[in-house]
Amino acid sequence: MRTSDLIEALAADAATPPARLGRTFAFAFALAVAGAALVFAVKLGPRPDFVDALGTVRFPFKFVVTGAFGAAAALLALRLARPGASVRSGVLALGLAVAVLGAGVLAELAVTPEATWAARLVGHNWLVCLINVPVLSAIPLSALLIALRRGAPASPSLAGAVAGVVAGAIGATFYAAQCPDDSPLFVAVWYTLAIAIVATVGAVVGSRLLRW
Amino acid sequence: MNERERDWAAWMAEAEAGDTSVYRRLLAELAVFLRKVVRRRAGSFGVDDAELEDVVQEALLAIHLKRGTWDPAQPVGPWVATIARNKLTDALRRRGRRIVVPIEDVEEVLAAPQEDEGLSARETDRLLSVLKGRQHDVVRSISLEGADIRATAEKFGMSEGAVRVALHRGLSALSAAYRSFRE
Numbered sequence: 001m002r003t004s005d006l007i008e009a010l011a012a013d014a015a016t017p018p019a020r021l022g023r024t025f026a027f028a029f030a031l032a033v034a035g036a037a038l039v040f041a042v043k044l045g046p047r048p049d050f051v052d053a054l055g056t057v058r059f060p061f062k063f064v065v066t067g068a069f070g071a072a073a074a075l076l077a078l079r080l081a082r083p084g085a086s087v088r089s090g091v092l093a094l095g096l097a098v099a100v101l102g103a104g105v106l107a108e109l110a111v112t113p114e115a116t117w118a119a120r121l122v123g124h125n126w127l128v129c130l131i132n133v134p135v136l137s138a139i140p141l142s143a144l145l146i147a148l149r150r151g152a153p154a155s156p157s158l159a160g161a162v163a164g165v166v167a168g169a170i171g172a173t174f175y176a177a178q179c180p181d182d183s184p185l186f187v188a189v190w191y192t193l194a195i196a197i198v199a200t201v202g203a204v205v206g207s208r209l210l211r212w
Numbered sequence: 213m214n215e216r217e218r219d220w221a222a223w224m225a226e227a228e229a230g231d232t233s234v235y236r237r238l239l240a241e242l243a244v245f246l247r248k249v250v251r252r253r254a255g256s257f258g259v260d261d262a263e264l265e266d267v268v269q270e271a272l273l274a275i276h277l278k279r280g281t282w283d284p285a286q287p288v289g290p291w292v293a294t295i296a297r298n299k300l301t302d303a304l305r306r307r308g309r310r311i312v313v314p315i316e317d318v319e320e321v322l323a324a325p326q327e328d329e330g331l332s333a334r335e336t337d338r339l340l341s342v343l344k345g346r347q348h349d350v351v352r353s354i355s356l357e358g359a360d361i362r363a364t365a366e367k368f369g370m371s372e373g374a375v376r377v378a379l380h381r382g383l384s385a386l387s388a389a390y391r392s393f394r395e
Contacts, residue, residue: 001340001355003243006269009355009383010276011236014227016380018280082281083294152278154298211391212274 019150025078028147032170035139040174044132047178058182061104065187066176068097069195070169077144077162081151081210101192104184112183123181126190132178133194134201137164137171141202145209152212160206161199168195220288224279239272242292246271249296257304267303271296273387342389347382350375 053059076090112120123129144163153159172191181190220238227235246268254264274295282291343351346368353364365375 001269003265003269003272004240005355005358006272007236007239007243008358009351009379010239010272011232012354012361013276013376013379013383014232014235015230015376018228020280022283024280082283082286082291083278083298084290084292085283085286150278150280152274152281152295152298154294212278212387 021081021147021150022078024147024150025074025081025144028143029074029166031143032140032167035143036136036170036174039136039139040177043135044175044178047180050177053182056182058108058184059176061184062176062179062182062187062191063173065097065101065104065184066169066173066191068100069094070166070173072097073162073165073169077148077159077166078151080155080159080162081148081153083152083154101184101188105188108184117185120181120183121185121189123183123186123190125179125181126186129175129179129181129190130194130197132175133168133171133191134197135171136174137167137198140170141167141198141205145202145205148206148210149212151210153210156210156212157203157207159210161203163206164199164202165195167202168198171195171198217287217289221284224282224288225284228279239276242275243268243272245289245292246296249293250300253297253300254304259304259307263303267296267300270303270387270390271299273383273390274299277384277387339386339389343382343385346370346374346378347385350378351382351386354379 047053072090072093075093076087079085079087079090108120109117141164144167145160148159148163151159172195175194176191181187220241223234223238227238247264250264250267250271254267271292275292278295282288340348340352340356349368350364350370353359353367354361359367361372361375361379364370365372368375370378
């Protein structure tokens with residue numbers, strides 16, 4: 001087939017509306033949040049002292065961290081799926097999220113006695129965290145990966161991994177409302193590890209699913 | 213933004229509104245641009261012209277199927293060039309070459325005569341043959357035989373809507389076929 005023949009066929013298909021990546025991704029993000037909220041409501045529910053805890057510093061800070069990671073990774077994932085788009089803003093945003101978490105860790109180290117650090121880091125529930133965050137992230141990851149199939153990432157596994165960070169951060173945001181461990185030390189270790197698990201799944205699935 | 217960019221961005225928008233002739237002109241210009249991009253990038257890899265044309269065709273298919281990834285605020289040229297680069301990288305990988313290898317390391321390999329493992333443009337008929345039934349008939353009729361949607365619909369006793377659907381699915385299947393030949 002000559003290239004001009006192919007162009008005839010492509011031009012004849014002009015009327016088929018293009019699958020808009022941005023719109024689809026935004027829809028998938030909303031669906032991801034709703035899906036995680038549903039699983040949270042059915043399986044977990046907020047911790048008993050949820051309202052009181054909102055008055056503390058450490059508890060709301062967890063949502064700042066997970067929210068920052070989710071928003072930054074969403075921006076980056078969308079850029080990665082668009083050929084030729086600059087990923088600088090997404091990388092910077094993700095760096096900012098890491099900086100926020102790092103500042104929280106430093107503040108915690110500054111205001112708490114060294115003897116309590118180990119206990120704060122280990123917490124009560126690290127295994128539950130490592131299980132619940134991926135469970136809450138399953139629907140978000142599926143929705144986001146399906147949406148990214150409309151994209152054209154240079155590296156399908158990288159795009160899948162970043163989608164995994166988005167999904168993991170959404171899952172962690174809901175898990176944070178139930179989790180009794182609020183120390184930034186706990187968040188920095190276990191939340192990060194839980195999100196990394198979801199990112200790994202995203203990379204593996206994405207490397208196959210996001211090829212184009 | 214240069215003149216070419218302005219034209220392309222405007223044509224993309226018009227094509228999206230379903231203007232077939234503008235879209236044809238845009239794709240024809242992009243094909244020339246793609247050929248330059250692919251040739252320049254493939255320069256030192258000893259890829260023959262038929263294979264380069266194959267990459268151009270694969271990139272054109274991707275541009276069409278993935279045009280929803282183009283953001284109107286984004287220039288068309290870099291978007292197209294990135295798609296072409298990704299398709300070329302895939303094509304080189306499918307030939308078992310690593311583009312990260314310094315040229316000195318592969319000089320001997322490049323000088324040696326090599327069997328043609330890649331799917332070259334001359335074999336596109338073989339590629340078309342992966343399409344089944346109506347998809348095959350419709351894509352063949354519109355591309356190789358140059359019929360339009362209406363004529364194709366009459367020829368096969370289909371509705372124009374059904375022809376459009378078969379064409380779109382056929383093009384998606386063609387793109388997937390390139391992908392699987394690559395693996």
